Structure formats: C-alpha cells, structure tokens
Amino acid sequence: NAGVMQNPRHLVRRRGQEARLRCSPMKGHSHVYWYRQLPEEGLKFMVYLQKENIIDESGMPKERFSAEFPKEGPSILRIQQVVRGDSAAYFCASTSWGSNTEAFFGQGTRLTVV
Amino acid sequence: DQQVKQNSPSLSVQEGRISILNCDYTNSMFDYFLWYKKYPAEGPTFLISISSIKDKNEDGRFTVFLNKSAKHLSLHIVPSQPGDSAVYFCAASEAQNNNDMRFGAGTRLTVKP
Numbered sequence: 639n640a641g642v643m644q645n646p647r648h649l650v651r652r653r654g655q656e657a658r659l660r661c662s663p664m665k666g667h668s669h670v671y672w673y674r675q676l677p678e679e680g681l682k683f684m685v686y687l688q689k690e691n692i693i694d695e696s697g698m699p700k701e702r703f704s705a706e707f708p709k710e711g712p713s714i715l716r717i718q719q720v721v722r723g724d725s726a727a728y729f730c731a732s733t734s735w736g737s738n739t740e741a742f743f744g745q746g747t748r749l750t751v752v
Numbered sequence: 753d754q755q756v757k758q759n760s761p762s763l764s765v766q767e768g769r770i771s772i773l774n775c776d777y778t779n780s781m782f783d784y785f786l787w788y789k790k791y792p793a794e795g796p797t798f799l800i801s802i803s804s805i806k807d808k809n810e811d812g813r814f815t816v817f818l819n820k821s822a823k824h825l826s827l828h829i830v831p832s833q834p835g836d837s838a839v840y841f842c843a844a845s846e847a848q849n850n851n852d853m854r855f856g857a858g859t860r861l862t863v864k865p
Binding site: 669671673682733739741744 | 793794795796797798841855856857858
C-alpha cells in the first residue's frame with residue numbers, strides 16, 4: 639500500500655518559469671491538503687481539495703498559484719512565473735472522508751528558484 | 753490568521769526526562785487534535801491524536817492532554833530518548849468544516865544524551 643507520493647522530490651526553476659508539483663494521495667483517500675514550509679518556518683496551509691472541488695483555498699496567494707484535484711490523476715499545485723520567494727518545501731497530505739481521521743503526508747517537493 | 757499556535761520554537765531536554773510540548777488554539781469549533789513529528793528532509797508523520805470528547809490519550813511513551821476550556825493541548829514524552837529529537841507540529845481540524853486542518857509553527861525538540 640503506497641503512501642502519499644509526491645514528485646518530483648526536488649525541482650529547480652529559473653525565475654519566470656512555471657513549476658508543477660504533483661501529489662498522488664493514498665489509495666482510498668479523497669481529500670488532499672497542500673502546505674508550504676519556508677526555511678526555518680512551520681507548515682503554512684495553502685489549499686484543501688476534494689476530487690473536482692476546492693474546499694478551502696484561503697491560504698493560497700491570490701496570484702500565480704493554483705491547485706486542482708481532478709477526477710482521475712494526481713493533485714497538481716501550479717506556480718506560474720516563479721520568483722525566488724517561492725523557494726520552499728511543499729508538502730501534500732491526504733485523508734479519507736469522515737471525522738477524526740489523520741492526514742498522511744508525502745515526502746515533499748523542494749522547490750528552488752534560481 | 754494563526755488558529756493554532758506553538759509559542760515555543762525550541763525545547764531541549766535531557767535523555768530520560770520528560771518533554772512537554774504545548775499548543776494553543778483559537779477556534780472553539782476544532783474537535784480533533786493531532787501531533788506530528790518531522791525529521792529533516794522528510795514529510796511529517798502522524799504521532800498521536802485526541803478527540804474533543806476526551807481529555808487524555810496515551811500511547812506508550814506519548815500522552816496528549818486536552819484542556820478545552822483553556823483551548824490548550826500538550827504532548828508529554830516520557831522518558832525522552834535521543835531519537836525523539838525532531839520538530840513536532842500540533843494540528844487541529846473541524847469536522848463541521850469538512851475536516852479542514854491547520855498546523856502550528858512547530859517546536860524543535862532536542863533530547864541530549
């Protein structure tokens with residue numbers, strides 16, 4: 639039973655390029671969270687999705703960032719026109735539907751903008 | 753807005769002693785609380801949780817206490833071991849809000865041999 643899979647583990651982008659981060663949830667999980675961890679900081683909530691629906695995107699920057707979780711395939715966090723300040727570790731977590739359930743995290747994608 | 757707060761960025765404890773990590777929250781609608789442990793270059797891993805209907809949950813060396821009136825929870829590790837050295841994140845979720853989950857900023861625990 640594979641856990642939450644994130645790829646790539648490391649991603650280097652030049653300023654102005656696009657970054658696509660993928661997250662495949664655990665089998666049977668229908669909900670995905672994305673968190674960002676800046677160097678020396680904690681986990682900052684970005685977005686919470688279920689398949690084909692964004693539940694809460696209150697943590698997403700208003701511009702350049704978008705997320706989706708299609709009916710088929712992984713969840714994608716997309717960052718357009720990356721800037722140096724986007725360099726961070728991006729973690730995805732998945733959970734099944736229902737109350738009192740823990741979320742399981744992937745290994746993260748470390749994005750470096752040069 | 754920071755709904756879950758861990759006010760101590762770091763904690764250092766001697767091996768064999770008790771480690772107490774604290775967490776405060778502001779949203780009274782949170783009804784499920786979790787602790788995660790994170791090593792460098794890895795994703796957080798689930799450690800222990802507690803429902804709002806309880807005030808204590810114990811799992812081996814780890815015990816979580818919940819004080820709903822104070823909106824405070826704590827994680828006790830006893831006895832502490834050097835392998836416990838990691839960053840510990842407190843998290844809270846709200847069932848009525850689709851289990852939307854928020855994390856604290858983390859506390860870095862160092863257990864000295």
